[in-house]
Amino acid sequence: MSENQLFKKLSDAVVNMEEEETVILANEVVLNHYDAYKAIDQGLADGMKRAGKLFEEEEYFIPELLMCSDAMYAGLEVLKPHLKSDDIGKKHKIVIGVIKGDTHDIGKNLVKIMLEASGFEVVDLGRDVAPSDFVEKAKEVKAKIIALSTLMTTTMDGMGEVINILNQQNIRGDFKVMVGGGPISQSFADKIGADGYAANAAEAVRLAKRLVGGGD
Amino acid sequence: MARDQMTPMERLTAYSKGQMIDRLPCVPIIGNTSARVIGVKVSDFRGNGKLIAKAHIESYKLFKYDIIRIFTDLYVQAEAMGAKVFYPDDETAYLEAPAIDHISKIDSIEPANPYKDGNLPHHLEAMKIAVETVGKEVPVTGAITCAFTNASFLIGAEKLARLMLTDPEKVHKLCEVSLETNLRYAKAIIDAGCTPSLTDAMSSSSVISPKQFKEFSYPYLKRLIEYIHSRGKSVTLHICGKTNKIWELMVEAGADCISIDNDADLFEAKNKVGHKVRLMGNIKPSEVMLEGTVRDVKKAVFQCVRQAYDNPKGYIVASGCSLPTETPFQNIHAMMDTVREIGYPLNEDTLNYMIYKGHFYSQDDSYYADYI
Numbered sequence: 001m002s003e004n005q006l007f008k009k010l011s012d013a014v015v016n017m018e019e020e021e022t023v024i025l026a027n028e029v030v031l032n033h034y035d036a037y038k039a040i041d042q043g044l045a046d047g048m049k050r051a052g053k054l055f056e057e058e059e060y061f062i063p064e065l066l067m068c069s070d071a072m073y074a075g076l077e078v079l080k081p082h083l084k085s086d087d088i089g090k091k092h093k094i095v096i097g098v099i100k101g102d103t104h105d106i107g108k109n110l111v112k113i114m115l116e117a118s119g120f121e122v123v124d125l126g127r128d129v130a131p132s133d134f135v136e137k138a139k140e141v142k143a144k145i146i147a148l149s150t151l152m153t154t155t156m157d158g159m160g161e162v163i164n165i166l167n168q169q170n171i172r173g174d175f176k177v178m179v180g181g182g183p184i185s186q187s188f189a190d191k192i193g194a195d196g197y198a199a200n201a202a203e204a205v206r207l208a209k210r211l212v213g214g215g216d
Numbered sequence: 217m218a219r220d221q222m223t224p225m226e227r228l229t230a231y232s233k234g235q236m237i238d239r240l241p242c243v244p245i246i247g248n249t250s251a252r253v254i255g256v257k258v259s260d261f262r263g264n265g266k267l268i269a270k271a272h273i274e275s276y277k278l279f280k281y282d283i284i285r286i287f288t289d290l291y292v293q294a295e296a297m298g299a300k301v302f303y304p305d306d307e308t309a310y311l312e313a314p315a316i317d318h319i320s321k322i323d324s325i326e327p328a329n330p331y332k333d334g335n336l337p338h339h340l341e342a343m344k345i346a347v348e349t350v351g352k353e354v355p356v357t358g359a360i361t362c363a364f365t366n367a368s369f370l371i372g373a374e375k376l377a378r379l380m381l382t383d384p385e386k387v388h389k390l391c392e393v394s395l396e397t398n399l400r401y402a403k404a405i406i407d408a409g410c411t412p413s414l415t416d417a418m419s420s421s422s423v424i425s426p427k428q429f430k431e432f433s434y435p436y437l438k439r440l441i442e443y444i445h446s447r448g449k450s451v452t453l454h455i456c457g458k459t460n461k462i463w464e465l466m467v468e469a470g471a472d473c474i475s476i477d478n479d480a481d482l483f484e485a486k487n488k489v490g491h492k493v494r495l496m497g498n499i500k501p502s503e504v505m506l507e508g509t510v511r512d513v514k515k516a517v518f519q520c521v522r523q524a525y526d527n528p529k530g531y532i533v534a535s536g537c538s539l540p541t542e543t544p545f546q547n548i549h550a551m552m553d554t555v556r557e558i559g560y561p562l563n564e565d566t567l568n569y570m571i572y573k574g575h576f577y578s579q580d581d582s583y584y585a586d587y588i
Contacts, residue, residue, distance in 0.1 A: 017381065061425040063377040070378070106373055106423075155307075156502070183502035183540070191507070 003034045007043040010075060014047025015054070017067035019074045026078035036082035041119070044075045048117035056202050062106060069113040092212045095138045096147040097125030098181075099158035107181055108149040110201040115147075118205045131161040138175055144212050147204070148194075150181040159184075160192035176211040180204055218556040223353035224282035231530060240521065240562075241282040242533040242555040243496065244505070244548045245475075248288060248308050248541040250275040257306040258541060261288050265341025272342070273349050279548050284350070285413050286342050287359040287538065288335075293397050294361070294369035296334030297325055308541060314372040319379060319386050325370060327396035330404040343410040357413035357452070358405040363436035365418040366394035373418065380428055387432055395436045399443055406447045414440070414471075415454045422457030422479065429462050434469055441470035452496065456537055463489045477501075477536030483523040490527040497524075498536035499551065506540045510550040517554040518576040525562045 001009070006029060013022040022044070029039040051068035054060035060068075096112055098105050105127040112122050123141050125133060138146050148159045159179050166172040176195040179188070189197035195211055198204035221238035222230070230237050248258045250271035261268050268286060276284050289309040295301045298315035315325055330336040339358060346356045361369075367390035368376045379387050402412045418424070419433040441451050453466055454475035463485060466474050473494035476485055478501075485495050497520070499505060504516045517533060524531040533555050539548070557575070558567075570576045 058421075058425075061421070061428065062423050063380045063425075063428065066374060066377050067381055106377075109374070183506075185500075185503045185507075187503060188507060 001028070001032075003032075003038070004042075006032070006034065007039055007046070010039060010043025011047035011050065014044055014068050014071045014075065015050045017064060017071055019067075019071040022071040022075040023078055026075040029079060030082055036079045037084065040076065040079055040083075044072045044079070045117040045119070048072045048113065052114050052117070052202050052205075056200070062110070065110060065113070069109075072113070072117065091119055091121040092145070092208075093121045093123060093141050093143040094145040094147055094208060095123045095125065095134060095141065095143045097129035097134060097149070098127035099148055099150045099155045099162075100128055100130045105149075107151060107201075111147065111149065111180065111198075111204045114201040114205050115208060118209070120208060131158050132165055134162050135165045135169070135171075139171070143175060145176045145178060145208055147208070148177065148179045148181075150184065156183060156188065159194070163193050178204065178207055178211065218553075218559060220280055220556065224280075225353050225355060228282060228355065237560050239555050239558065239560050240525065240531060240533050242552055243281050243283045243285075243535075244279065244543075244551050245285060245287075245501075245535045245538045246272070246275055246279075246281070246548075247285075247538040249539050249543050249548075251306075252541065252545075253278055258288075258308060259303045259305050262303050262309075263335060263338050265338035266345065268338065268342035269345035269349070272346055276350060276354055278545070279552055281552060282354065282532070283413075284346055284354055284356045285359055286339060286346060286356070286410070287413075288339075290359075290361045290365065290415065290417065291369055292335050292339055292359075292361070293328055293366050293394070293401060296328035296330075296336045297366075297370060297393075297397060299369050311369055314375075315370040317372075319371060319375070319383070322371075322386060322389060325390070325393050327393055327400060330397075330401045336401060336404075340404055340408050343405060344408040347409040351409060355411060356409075357411045358408075360398055360401055360405070360412045360414050360440075362414050362416035362419070362433070362440065362453075363391040363394040363398055364433035365416050366397065367391045368418045370394065376418075377424075380424070380432060384431070391432060391436050395439060398436075398440050402440060402444055403447075406444070406449060411449045412444055413452050413454075417456045419455050419462070420457035421459060421461050426461040426465070430465060434465050437466075437469040437471075445470060454496075454537070460484060460488070463493075467493045473530075473532070475534060478503075479536075481523075482520060486524050486527045486531075490524075490529060492529060494530040494532065495524050495527050496532040496534040499534070501535045501537045501539050501543075505535055505543050505547050505551070508547065510546055513547045513550040514554045515577050517551055518558065518570075521555070521558055521562070522567055525567075 010025045055065050098108050112124055115122050134146050178196045179194045180198045186197045196207045198207045227237050251258045253275040254271045272284050291301045291311050300313040301309050302312040303309045343358045370390050405412045419429055444451050450472040452473040453471035456477045457479045459480045467489050475496035476498050478498045499516045504512050
């Protein structure tokens with residue numbers, strides 16, 4: 001099988017939620033000494049992007065998207081060790097998490113999956129994260145973007161708190177802050193001085209690309 | 217300012233019979249905001265049915281809305297079945313850990329006993345007190361988290377989502393044991409003189425497909441509603457997020473009233489299912505009620521009324537979902553007062569006249585500005 005054929009099959013396996021098939025194909029990439037970076041980009045990530053599109057079109061829902069991401073991550077496990085060092089480190093970094101007091105993280109996980117499929121390196125702080133931890137981690141990994149999520153109205157204020165801390169430390173200009181989640185709106189994002197708001201995972205990817213200065 | 221001429225019970229009864237009423241029924245869906253009314257912490261509600269009752273009774277007396285709904289969080293039944301719930305000092309409780317961490321432990325889950333397990337007895341006590349105290353003038357309901365959503369709290373939402381595609385039988389098993397708890401709890405609620413009020417957040421089309429809803433959620437809703445109907449009670453069913461593709465099924469499941477949030481469109485709902493079901497909604501709980509000004513609330517109420525006042529099976533002005541705990545009282549008062557000001561009966565002419573007189577704004581302010 002040619003390189004391109006194999007990448008196409010990888011992409012299909014991800015979008016069809018075939019985890020085992022994805023692993024077999026990823027191993028084939030390795031055996032044939034094909035380029036692991038391209039296999040991720042044109043195979044796994046491409047399949048995930050197609051899944052994201054189906055999600056936007058309401059063909060796929062959260063269960064399907066999770067199964068696609070399982071396939072993508074299983075393939076990544078196989079391919080990651082074979083990345084050349086210059087492939088690593090050229091990605092923009094994003095620190096993501098669910099604000100303290102909230103343990104709903106499906107939305108955040110979907111955003112993370114789609115950001116990773118779109119070429120970002122995502123540092124996931126998980127759920128129930130204190131505002132100061134977002135800032136410390138972003139400084140530590142030299143992130144470009146801090147992405148905040150919440151599903152609960154009770155924790156919305158924590159988002160403003162992250163921006164307050166950045167302002168207090170005079171580093172607000174070093175990071176872009178994007179927010180999302182059930183109760184969040186553009187007007188709320190404007191009110192707390194965030195750089196952007198996204199209503200869903202696909203929009204979050206477009207927003208992140210815009211914030212780091214790349215097109216869609 | 218217009219005053220209420222009827223009690224909620226008189227108003228709802230007359231409205232259902234098509235008789236004259238003083239204003240549309242109005243329900244700002246109040247949960248833990250009631251703690252603010254009596255100046256206690258949200259966590260004080262834990263294990264304290266008397267306090268929950270007091271908070272909801274006082275809250276009703278303050279705002280005079282049309283339905284009391286005893287509700288603290290979605291996890292009461294799941295907790296009684298073994299899920300771990302975290303109670304922050306003064307915020308709404310949340311799920312800390314599901315009842316089981318792996319599906320292999322599914323057989324360890326038992327339906328809850330509403331008189332014994334978790335906080336269920338305290339919620340029942342709250343309902344009983346509320347019914348005894350104000351039940352003659354206002355309907356008192358008790359929230360039930362329906363089977364599919366409760367199942368997601370037993371195993372974890374993501375695990376349940378995967379199981380739907382990999383092992384659907386297990387999902388049905390989790391829903392079945394959740395339904396058994398639902399049925400026992402519904403019985404206890406009705407025996408306490410109260411009416412169950414159904415909520416099923418995870419059944420939203422923002423999460424699962426309409427096809428998955430039909431397979432995994434609908435059958436359990438239907439069985440629960442059949443039981444509640446057999447006890448002579450009508451049923452309100454709330455599902456958050458996108459719901460337009462499952463309205464028909466919500467109606468088929470037997471709901472007498474569907475409560476929709478702001479990801480759904482009242483006008484569309486009226487046209488699609490309004491001849492079969494009462495509608496409730498959908499003022500934005502966070503953007504308008506929590507964050508907005510009195511003016512924003514007034515505008516939003518008027519827009520909702522305009523979209524749904526002539527719904528064939530009736531319309532209840534309501535927030536799209538439970539109000540955030542810190543919703544300002546003035547916005548809740550504004551919601552109620554706007555409905556009083558709009559009054560009843562209503563038709564296109566009276567609504568247009570209100571805009572013309574400058575009492576209300578049309579969809580956008582510029583249109584209104586043309587008139588002054």
